[in-house]
Amino acid sequence: MEGCDKPRMISLMLKEGTERDAPVLRAREEINCNPFKALVFTMLSARTRDQSTLGATKRLFRKASTPLEIAEMDLGKLEKILYGVGFYHAKARNLQALCRKLISEHEGKVPSHFEGLTSLPGVGRKTANVMLGQVFEKDAIAVDVHVHRISNRLGWVRTRKPEETEIELMRIIPKKLWKRCNISMVSFGQTLCIPRNPKCAECPIRKCCKRVGLPKMK
Numbered sequence: 001m002e003g004c005d006k007p008r009m010i011s012l013m014l015k016e017g018t019e020r021d022a023p024v025l026r027a028r029e030e031i032n033c034n035p036f037k038a039l040v041f042t043m044l045s046a047r048t049r050d051q052s053t054l055g056a057t058k059r060l061f062r063k064a065s066t067p068l069e070i071a072e073m074d075l076g077k078l079e080k081i082l083y084g085v086g087f088y089h090a091k092a093r094n095l096q097a098l099c100r101k102l103i104s105e106h107e108g109k110v111p112s113h114f115e116g117l118t119s120l121p122g123v124g125r126k127t128a129n130v131m132l133g134q135v136f137e138k139d140a141i142a143v144d145v146h147v148h149r150i151s152n153r154l155g156w157v158r159t160r161k162p163e164e165t166e167i168e169l170m171r172i173i174p175k176k177l178w179k180r181c182n183i184s185m186v187s188f189g190q191t192l193c194i195p196r197n198p199k200c201a202e203c204p205i206r207k208c209c210k211r212v213g214l215p216k217m218k
């Protein structure tokens with residue numbers, strides 16, 4: 001369909017997210033310039049709202065802002081700071097283990113390659129790809145719940161798991177757009193193509209959307 005090329009649709013998603021003040025955009029603006037802070041934020045953000053994650057990340061960095069300071073922090077104190085983030089007990093332990101590994105194997109710096117990132121405790125594919133695409137500006141598609149849901153609703157992919165979506169998107173999206181996919185779709189998914197009752201009547205790409213899995217529009 002005319003006007004339904006993917007570069008245009010991805011741009012429109014980001015435009016909507018920006019105009020509707022998506023939390024992810026504000027959070028990324030604050031953290032992306034510091035790879036360690038961005039890694040901590042991204043790791044903590046699993047199953048947690050961006051506002052809560054950003055609040056916890058800021059609280060933490062006011063008390064401790066280097067891998068060494070966080071590694072040496074009392075675990076109970078760290079858990080208290082992270083309270084409000086989903087699974088904060090497990091994440092506090094992982095974060096300290098991650099910091100120790102950064103110190104022992106990476107001279108306290110965040111690795112900028114997939115293998116190095118995914119070898120860190122608590123860092124999976126999604127977090128590694130967010131770091132690669134948005135912090136290190138490498139070609140990577142980070143697929144989280146928003147990217148997975150929207151790609152399937154649009155009819156771009158028919159997949160059950162985020163890992164399958166990542167493979168399919170890499171096949172159908174031009175490489176130069178990969179790093180923009182996550183931020184565009186997450187901001188769009190936080191504000192317009194939300195999980196329940198997406199705002200299809202207001203959607204600028206509804207003519208290009210198959211609305212897979214959604215009831216017919218009245």
Ligand code: SF4
Nearest residue numbers: 193198200203206209
């Ligand atoms: S038309 Fe609805 S389901 Fe499709 S992208 Fe827009 S908001 Fe999402």
